[in-house]
Amino acid sequence: MTTEVTGPTPVGEEPLRRRRRRQTEQDICEAALTLFEEHGVAGCTADDIARAAGVSSRTFFRYAVTKERAALVVTGDIEDAFEQGVAALRPDEPLLPQLEALWVEVLRRHENGRSASGRQLRRLYRLLRAEPSLRGAAVAVDDERRAGFAGALAELTGATPDDPTPAILVETTTAVVRVAMDRWAEQLEAAPEGPEPDLVDLYEQAVAAFRTVTAPGA
Amino acid sequence: MTTEVTGPTPVGEEPLRRRRRRQTEQDICEAALTLFEEHGVAGCTADDIARAAGVSSRTFFRYAVTKERAALVVTGDIEDAFEQGVAALRPDEPLLPQLEALWVEVLRRHENGRSASGRQLRRLYRLLRAEPSLRGAAVAVDDERRAGFAGALAELTGATPDDPTPAILVETTTAVVRVAMDRWAEQLEAAPEGPEPDLVDLYEQAVAAFRTVTAPGA
């Protein structure tokens, strides 16, 4: 687990600095989520968030490309996980089911309300419903990532550059995920105390609807 | 103030004012596209665009919610057309093919290189490839519109509010469109003088790929 001490790699990042970096990133994200919840995105300044996170305003903007993006760290983690999974797909078996299974795995890993990332994910998606500027930022980073996924998938399958298939696979599977997450957020808000809606369930319902809609018959 | 003195319709827009409004909207959009092409989004200020469009900076921001959005008028037209089409769907026949046909119609209407909107669409999509901030804005407004489409579709079909089907239909069909438009932009850039890539063709190829990928067998 630890002791990667003797790296044959020339390497870039070192343990201590890296750890601190992750820590302040988390601090900033937490502060952003909290202040956004309390005062709304427009109701607090980047300075406020920086102060709450214990860093200078200048440093804040080194971590967060944008005030809004400060709260989007979690989605980055999820997309990292997905990207890693994409690299491990078997290119000569049907890809759609593999991608769907991958999403189930990724979502399951992050939905857990007891994990730190799971809780952040809830808070974020609750916020996304009320804050168009946040939603806009989320949608924009998501779009950037998808381009990368499609590229990776194209390389993996050896598709010619003008074959739309990899992009179609990425776009449609993530579209289904998006529907599931939206419904999840909706239900989180509708019944904050009620029975916890299950992200993976919702995703599987969305996949079912997708299958129905694309079934040859109707 | 007076109490509803006027007739049955409080009414909103009148011919002359409306026309002028459309005109300045177009002027601003044109100016934005031109300056973005010449200097890049970061290379020109909102003031520059306003001046080029012949309006004050203050007025510019009355039309363009955001500097970036000034260039996105065309996509708004397309989405208006789609939304209108959605209202005219037959809810008791399979919706996916209807939506696909609707997109063909909408795209055909706007791809024409000789129409003003067609030319603007080209310029915009060329820009989107090089300007992440523009792309981000485009993706964000697109997302807002999709929520409306899904709502309209849900109402049309009488789906229960927790049925993911309308959202799935909207998200997947627009995902396919997005792939087609991306390829279109890519080809526009790759061969600016070559044979004009046909948006409708590309869309139909994307639909074909979608069908293949979702076919029950593989």
Added chain:
DNA sequence: CCCTATTGTGGCAGTCACTGCCAAGAAGGC
């Protein structure tokens, strides 16, 4: 332990996107 290259940080000044407010002109209804 020290020396040095690298990296992370805060402060400062500046640009610019965007907003609220107000007064003035144009357009529509009478």
Added chain:
DNA sequence: GCCTTCTTGGCAGTGACTGCCACAATAGGG
């Protein structure tokens, strides 16, 4: 003509974000 309703421009202000620079903390040697 009068009065109401947009629509606009100017002005002042807030705040997001950036480049620059000096300084502190680590990494990685000797």
